[in-house]
Amino acid sequence: MVSKKNFNSIDLWKLFMAVAVVAIHTNPIVTWTNPAAVGIVVMIEEWAVPFFFIASGFFLFYHMQKPYKENIRRIDGYLWKIIKMYCVWTLLSLPVTIYGYRISGNGLVSCVLSYIKYFLFVGKLYNSYHLWYLLALIYALAAIRFLVKRGLKPMAVSAIAFVVYAVSEMMVWLEKNIDLIGGVAQKLVFLYQYVFNSGGVFAGMIYVSAGMLIAYYGVRIPKWIGVCAIIAINFGKFFTQAEISRIIMPVEVFILFASLLTVELKDSGIWKTCRDISTVVYLSHLMIFSIYTILILGNPNKLGLDSFLVTLIFSILNALLLIRIQKCRGFEWIRHIL
DSSP, X not given: OOOGGGGHHHHHHHHHHHHHHHHHHHOTTTTOOOHHHHHHHHHHHHHHHHHHHHHHHHHHHHTSOSSGGGGHHHHHHHHHHHHHHHHHHHHHTHHHHHHHHHHHTOOHHHHHHHHHHIIIIIOOBTTBGGGHHHHHHHHHHHHHHHHHHTTOOHHHHHHHHHHHHHHHHHHHHHHHTXXXXXXXXXXXXXXXXXXXXXXXXXXXXXXXXXXXXXXXHTOOOOHHHXXXXXXXXXXXXXXXXXXXXXXXXXXXXXXXXXXHTTOOXXXXXXXXXXXXXXXXXXXXXXXXXXXXXXXXXXXXXXOSHHHHHHHHHHHHHHHHHHHHHTTSTTOGGGGGGO
């Protein structure tokens, strides 16, 4: 079992990853020309959402008693919480979504059908792209619940999750190389892409199950071994295709997370604050970004360092405000959507 005292490093890294997510959507390095520097930033950005998936799986199953099959209600409770969060934050993002559909020029019926599709199967509505994480987490938890209830062990669940992930990546590759297939297979690929786009909602299961493995087996990787392994993996990426790199990503983030569990930081209230800030920053940053670029600049989705700094600073201030307000009488409900 991993000692709780080591979780402080996870809370700190969650904040780093939330900053990375803000960077993904605001692109502060848009003017950079140094390939090595850009590559390092992109590498860190690619860890962000997978890291949150693994953390979700780890903490869920770390606090579950074994056998997991006998404690399925804990998964139910967490799944219901994520469903509520997804619905609430999608609703909060509705004004921006309506703006996006308005400037699209599409008709009302087309926009309504598009909204339903993206809400149920994609999770990437206009300037609320980040909410796909919650939808993918819902898909992952529902699938893992189904398997755990039937008595499958974490290793078997992870094997199935890897197959799902590999098939999803294969569908993306086939869409890019559609001329290699024909007939019914081609139509199935087109249908898959139409409904699920890149199939991002299926990416969560492999990472959540990885978190379950770490919790179940108490996996720890010495930090220096982890650092060397991650460096070696990224060096190898220079000689592989992008599709292979994506298949390797779950292993890379698994090593990162298991290594961080060996990093001990002195107990302090600051780590919980980091955890809470990371959640609010992740969920609210595209609202801040939209306000800044659409209402203030009049230049929708302007990328650059200014957009990154304004979005990050005001997202953190918003987080600190919400963290404080939720402790006040009458505002306790806020904690249920964070």
